[in-house]
Amino acid sequence: MAEPGSVVELIRRKRDGGELTASEIDWLIEAYTRDDAPDYQMAAFLMAVVWRGLSDDETLALTLAMARSGAQLRLRERFGRVADKHSTGGVGDKMTLVIAPVVATCGLPVAKMAGRGLGHTGGTIDKLESIPGMRTELSAAEFVALVERHGMALAAQSGELAPADGKLYALRDVTATVESIPLIAASAMSKKLAVGSSDLLLDVKVGRGAFMRTEDDARKLAELMVHIGRDAGIRTTATLTAMEQPLGAAVGNALEVKEAAATLRGQGRADVMRLCLHESALLLRSAGLVGTLAEGEARARAVIESGAALEKLAEVVAAQGGDAAAIHDWKLLPQARVIRVTKAPRAGWVASWAADEVGAVAMALGAGRARKGDAIAPEVGLWLLAMAGERIEHGEPLAEIYARSEDEAERAERRLLAALTWSDAPVAASPLTLGEIV
């Protein structure tokens, strides 16, 4: 049993703006993981951290302590080069489904554990699970074996890795202590450190559809995560990308799989393709497979054009028990009972879709979950047919709404139209990428 007085002393020091040593943080996290330090003490500590922050040293110590709290896969010791990716999450963010097979096909193995989502749509894992038969709950051994055999694995975050983070995250969720840049960085990075890749790409989203609302906060978070990753021996690159508007056309689980496959077929939106090539190139350059971003983008484009990247996704889906044919034929994915085509109520240019509102519409349709364990409807969501900067005429199709009922579709349509800002004059689409920390 942890000396309760000692925990109080650590809480008090943080409350008063002081700093904890690495060994004090280790001790606290070990005690908490063993259930020796109770939730109520940790909750008070977390709120004191939200208040006072953590120094870079404290954040690093917390990340390492959580990474060491369970199994550590040490993948770079097994594979030499192996890539990992993390996105802070946004509306319509299906980039992992695109980038992982591209990078893997280029010869850089990808070992990605992902979370289930809370909010507008599911996470990467929920999207993958819309593919019939797809298994994402893999043991650590299966995960490693898939990377070995196929150069790629996409698995649900294993409870064997960084269990302290799992426990802490659940507590933060019910104590309003999620919103802290050092805690967010430590949580994300502890899982990445436990996997132990050689190269890591962090996609930090910024804007009204993202957790970080300002570029300043996003940059702080990105720099902190890069600092932690590099300190732990992972070549870490971060990119800041815009999340004022949804990313791509699809918002929903099966719909995003469809858009990811379309992108890999070279039939996706140009902006999604550009981001895919850019992020793939960042990883390839990080791992030393190419010397420049231009070279990396050319390699990525080549494996898309050859169809090899799409085949890689199908291969990995099959290896994880999924119906690989669904990658080629989206009719094999879950289909919505109601598809409503929303017509443009006027002519003009799309100035913007408010990402948070679009996310809320998808959530209301059943694409996301409000609480852990809620069921999600894989087949519902939105497909936006005109994006920012694009001209549309009165009465032309503006969006498709995939719903469980006419009623839900009608409510979604009203709300979706309210999320759209029109312009009478041409507007330029704002850039997707805002900068890198390399």
Added chain:
Amino acid sequence: MAEPGSVVELIRRKRDGGELTASEIDWLIEAYTRDDAPDYQMAAFLMAVVWRGLSDDETLALTLAMARSGAQLRLRERFGRVADKHSTGGVGDKMTLVIAPVVATCGLPVAKMAGRGLGHTGGTIDKLESIPGMRTELSAAEFVALVERHGMALAAQSGELAPADGKLYALRDVTATVESIPLIAASAMSKKLAVGSSDLLLDVKVGRGAFMRTEDDARKLAELMVHIGRDAGIRTTATLTAMEQPLGAAVGNALEVKEAAATLRGQGRADVMRLCLHESALLLRSAGLVGTLAEGEARARAVIESGAALEKLAEVVAAQGGDAAAIHDWKLLPQARVIRVTKAPRAGWVASWAADEVGAVAMALGAGRARKGDAIAPEVGLWLLAMAGERIEHGEPLAEIYARSEDEAERAERRLLAALTWSDAPVAASPLTLGEIV
């Protein structure tokens, strides 16, 4: 079960510096009292309160919610006039044992529930329990019956009253959330509101031996408690009193009973007597028994000089099962095995005794408790023979140390001498009272 999401929303609002409504605070405290809101959520909320504070309205709502969480004695409806007293606590503070019988003898019934102490010495209850046979764990009904029959009762804080405060206080103690002026005010006043006296005297101690270190903080706390008391219909007066140095000669449990009885016999220190007369007069004037403080002090002095106040204390001790003879003959109180007389190592004037250090010496002798439930030694402590402003010659007795062993006495003496600041020139003793909020 409280909707967990709703608790998170209240925590989040306080974390972000917002204000809760009275009905939200009621709901939260009710849920917590019923064990529907878990400790970990309340711990996060408390730390957010330490950070952001509470408005006066929120503090009042919290106090009322805690007061309503258990039995309410409504003593002023039963007795018309009935007095209560609260001290924020200091080293050597035995004033309740003096003031309660004085005021009761003057015709104003006193109904006082007190806590057990943590720290340097026990609380009022521990001091009383050094009297052989004395029972302080009374039911609410016994407590009321004693006030009815004897015009006075001194009981341990009943768990029937303000149970939400008891639960919250225990949580604050282990989560470093004690240090918040609104939470301190709400905790103390919730118990006072549940008793429901007509008149309440608050003695807010300020200085290095008190919880409030600065006059500014002490005044804030006093004003807030007065505001709460008056809002709840109690005539409330606060006095700020100095706690840079111990109050009176005795620090310890039986020793403080001895000093209280000496004061009631008119044989105590003049400064303790002055404070006793002053505080008694504040209560008598509050209740309308006298028109001025001078008149009140005269009434208080008269019942001391007549011996009636001392008899009242003996009567109440007997009514609560205690040996009343011990009030007259302190040899009937627990006696220390070792009494060491510390001689002045030099001549000079006593400039000050550092109250916190003197308290720590008493604590080390066994007079206090570090944790709830620790046993205390009623017989040990200190009797200071020269106080600030007094002249003493080399080799004259400076203090008496009451200890369980020669070893402990010797260690105490070394530390006690280090707590004393000498002056080569006459120094004026600083005043005990710093101001009133009336």
